[in-house]
Amino acid sequence: MLRVLGGIGAQVLAILAAVGRVAIYAGDTLRHLVTPPFYGREFLNALLQIGWLSLPVVGLTAVFTGGALALQIYAGGSRFDAAAVVPQIVAIGMVRELGPVLVGLMIAARVTSSIAAEIATMKVTEQIDALVTLSTHPMKYLTVPRVLAGLVTVPLLVGVGDVIGIFGGYQVAVRSLGFNAATYLQNTVDFLEPLDVISSLVKGAAFGVIATLMGCYSGMNSGRGAQGVGAATKSSVEAASVLILAANFLLTGVFFSA
Amino acid sequence: MIRFDDVHKAFGSNHVLRGVTLDVPKGESMVIIGGSGTGKSVALKCVLGLVVPDSGVILVDGKPAGAGDREAFLARFGMLFQGGALFDSLPVWQNVAFRLMRGALKRPAAEAKEIAIEKLRRVGLSPDVADRLPAELSGGMQKRVGLARAIAAEPEIIFFDEPTTGLDPIMAGVINDLIREIVVEMGATAMTITHDMSSVRAIADRVAMLHGGVIRWTGPVAEMDGSGDPYVDQFIHGRAEGPIAAVR
Numbered sequence: 423m424l425r426v427l428g429g430i431g432a433q434v435l436a437i438l439a440a441v442g443r444v445a446i447y448a449g450d451t452l453r454h455l456v457t458p459p460f461y462g463r464e465f466l467n468a469l470l471q472i473g474w475l476s477l478p479v480v481g482l483t484a485v486f487t488g489g490a491l492a493l494q495i496y497a498g499g500s501r502f503d504a505a506a507v508v509p510q511i512v513a514i515g516m517v518r519e520l521g522p523v524l525v526g527l528m529i530a531a532r533v534t535s536s537i538a539a540e541i542a543t544m545k546v547t548e549q550i551d552a553l554v555t556l557s558t559h560p561m562k563y564l565t566v567p568r569v570l571a572g573l574v575t576v577p578l579l580v581g582v583g584d585v586i587g588i589f590g591g592y593q594v595a596v597r598s599l600g601f602n603a604a605t606y607l608q609n610t611v612d613f614l615e616p617l618d619v620i621s622s623l624v625k626g627a628a629f630g631v632i633a634t635l636m637g638c639y640s641g642m643n644s645g646r647g648a649q650g651v652g653a654a655t656k657s658s659v660e661a662a663s664v665l666i667l668a669a670n671f672l673l674t675g676v677f678f679s680a
Numbered sequence: 681m682i683r684f685d686d687v688h689k690a691f692g693s694n695h696v697l698r699g700v701t702l703d704v705p706k707g708e709s710m711v712i713i714g715g716s717g718t719g720k721s722v723a724l725k726c727v728l729g730l731v732v733p734d735s736g737v738i739l740v741d742g743k744p745a746g747a748g749d750r751e752a753f754l755a756r757f758g759m760l761f762q763g764g765a766l767f768d769s770l771p772v773w774q775n776v777a778f779r780l781m782r783g784a785l786k787r788p789a790a791e792a793k794e795i796a797i798e799k800l801r802r803v804g805l806s807p808d809v810a811d812r813l814p815a816e817l818s819g820g821m822q823k824r825v826g827l828a829r830a831i832a833a834e835p836e837i838i839f840f841d842e843p844t845t846g847l848d849p850i851m852a853g854v855i856n857d858l859i860r861e862i863v864v865e866m867g868a869t870a871m872t873i874t875h876d877m878s879s880v881r882a883i884a885d886r887v888a889m890l891h892g893g894v895i896r897w898t899g900p901v902a903e904m905d906g907s908g909d910p911y912v913d914q915f916i917h918g919r920a921e922g923p924i925a926a927v928r
Contacts, residue, residue, distance in 0.1 A: 459782065544767075551730050552765035556779045556829075557754040 444661075447639045451569055454561045464567035472533050472568070472634065473575030477582065479532055483524050484516070484583040488590025491515055496599050508601065509609035512591035517618045518678070521584040523670050526629030529576055530662040534637040537568055538658035541641025542651040550642070565638040569631055576630025577623040584622055621677040628673060629666045636662040681706045682727060682837070682869065687736035688893075689722055696722050697733070698893030704886075706741075709863050709870040711880045711901070713915060714890035715924060720873035721762075723890065724839050727871075728757060740837070751783060758830035758868075762842040764822040766814035772825050773810035776800060779833045799828040803858055820851040827855070831862055838863065840872040844879050856882035877916055880904070889915060891924065 491512050499505040541564055544550050553560050588610060595601040636658050644654030682704040689697040696719035704710040712720050725731040727738055729746040738745040746753055766775045776796035779785055797807045803824040814822055823843065830838055840859060844852035856879050863870045863883075872883050880887060881901065888898035889912050897909040904916060914922030 461782070547763055548761045548765040549767055551725070552759070552761055552767070554730055555728055555754060555757060555759045557751045557783050558778075 443643075444636075444639055447642075448635055450561055451565050451635065451638075454559065454566050455570065459562060461563055461567055464563060465570060468567045468571035469575055471536070472529070472571045472630075473579060476529060476532055476575075476579055479528050480525050480579045480583045481586050483528050484521065484587035485590035485593075487520055487524055488512060488516055488587035488592075489594040491520065491587075492591035492594040492599065496595070505599075508591065508595050508599065509606045510613040512595075513588055513610045513614050514618065516587035516591070517584045517614060517622045519670075519674070521587055522580045522622050522625035522629060523666070525576065525580045525583045525626065526633065526666040526670070527663055529572075529579070529629065529633045530636075530659055530666060533572070534633045534658050534662040535655050537634060537637030538640040538644070539651055539655045541638060542644035542654040545642065545644055546646060546651060560642070565635075565642070568634045568638055572630035572634030573627055574630075576633070577626035580622055580626030580629075581619075584619075617677065621673065624677075625670060625673050628669050632665045632669060633662045636665065681739075681741060682871070683737075683739040684723065684726075685737045685739070687723070687726060687738060688734045689719070689726065689731060690734055695893055697726075697736075699736070700890070700893070700895055702888055702895050702898060704869060704871055706869050707867055708885040709860075709872065709883055710886050710888060711872045711874060711884035712888050712890055713873075713875060713877075713880055715875065715915070718890050719893060720890055721841055724759075724841060724871060724873060728754065728759070728839070755779070755784065755833065756836045757839065758833065758835035758837070759839040760823070760826045760830045760841060760843055762845055764814070764819075764826040766822055766825055766829070768814050771811050771813055772800070772817070773797065775814065775825060776810075776828045776832050778829065785833055795832065796828070799832050800825070802831070802862070803828045804854065820847055820854070823847065823851075823855055824858070827858060827862070831866065834866060835868065837869045837871070838866075840870065840874075840883075842874055842876075843872060843883075844874065844876045849878075852876065852878065853882070859883050875915075877918075880916075891915075 492508050495508045495511045496505050499507055541550075544564075550560050553563055592603075592606055592610075595606055596603045640654040640658035640661070644650045684700045684702040687697050687700040688695070700719075700723055712723065714720050722731055726733050727740070727745050729750070740753075740756075766772075767778070770778070773793050773796040774781065776799050777792035780787055780792040780795060781789065793810070797810050800807065800809060805821060805824055805828070809817070809821065809825075814825065817825065827843075843855050843859060847855060859870070859872070860883055862868075870883070872879070874880060884901040886898065887901050887904050889896045889909070891911050896911045897907050899907060904912065907913065910923050914924050
């Protein structure tokens with residue numbers, strides 16, 4: 423019994439220590455974010471990699487989710503004569519929850535894994551040490567541009583995802599479920615409130631920081647060899663996904679609990 | 681001059697350096713020899729602050745290593761890494777000119793590229809290599825690009841970490857000759873770590889042997905064969921029998 427409790431205690435301590443290390447890393451990132459030098463070229467490259475090149479996967483995820491959501495709401499709503507609420511629920515569902523969460527998770531899958539694998543490989547092949555010997559701080563050169571790009575681009579991706587998701591629901595509703603196009607759009611616009619959009623974009627910013635920060639942290643702290651790179655990549659995606667879902671719960675509470 | 685004074689470093693229960701004391705005179709080429717895992721790379725990395733010693737002092741020209749402006753301190757060094765450590769997302773010329781494109785030594789891109797091409801030429805690579813990515817080069821070419829990067833900003837002190845590992849004997853000879861020429865030409869202080877004895881004889885002014893976490897012997901390369909130290913003797917002749925255990 424004592425051995426079991428000891429094992430649980432050790433696990434809890436390990437988790438708390440990991441949380442502490444991530445918090446210190448986040449603090450260091452913030453410190454380097456506000457002190458020069460700033461690597462503009464790296465930032466632009468990160469904008470391209472994280473933002474622009476993620477658009478296709480974000481768009482496809484959103485359009486299929488919006489379409490499926492419209493079908494589900496229509497099927498469920500028909501049971502108690504509420505099928506007409508499809509535009510409102512699709513809009514609310516996409517903007518408040520599914521848009522930010524699914525974009526966040528897609529970014530965790532696509533961007534966090536890529537950042538973690540790239541930086542871990544750089545560590546294993548001594549490229550991080552080489553950066554230091556070339557008078558370049560790895561936090562400033564590798565972490566800050568990526569985290570800043572996540573903060574800037576993921577809210578935009580979420581906004582695009584929200585619009586495309588609503589468009590997916592619209593297409594299904596108008597083409598398959600017999601909704602009037604103009605009425606559908608009018609209901610969508612009337613029902614959405616500014617707070618819905620603001621909460622969506624704030625969630626996007628938070629998820630962007632989480633996804634990029636966890637990629638950088640795991641990469642910088644990877645073990646040796648191919649196994650170390652693989653473990654860093656896996657743990658970065660796991661941690662980013664769980665933290666995104668936890669942050670989503672907290673932010674939903676902050677915005678909509680009243 | 682670089683001075684190691686009773687430097688200790690352990691990783692967990694593995695005590696790698698157990699009191700390294702060594703002087704590397706200014707303008708000389710010091711080669712540290714020793715078996716794999718004896719802490720040669722750790723000693724180099726301690727100077728650059730990549731690894732922090734547990735105790736002891738490292739002085740560079742009389743001042744503690746890393747004290748004061750870190751960027752200015754590191755600007756005095758160039759380093760050739762064992763695997764090249766080239767940035768694979770950047771073309772070759774940007775690797776070579778990395779230090780010249782940012783920080784205190786920053787200059788216009790065209791000028792930086794010109795210097796990079798000149799340094800590539802210095803290590804025997806043609807200008808058409810400049811726009812290729814490191815992954816498109818052979819191991820020997822990558823090593824030469826790493827060498828060009830190490831000397832691009834004309835540092836006062838250059839570190840070479842296993843410069844010939846993984847190269848065929850002819851390419852190893854080319855790299856050894858290049859290192860010797862560059863060190864003499866630039867008047868730089870050089871520290872090389874290797875267990876390739878042909879490298880030692882080609883590069884070194886002085887040799888130090890690291891074993892058991894301490895410097896077992898140090899002296900001019902000409903005296904290495906007659907050192908009288910059984911560890912040095914076993915190592916330089918590559919004998920399986922002797923005081924150094926073959927299985928470690």
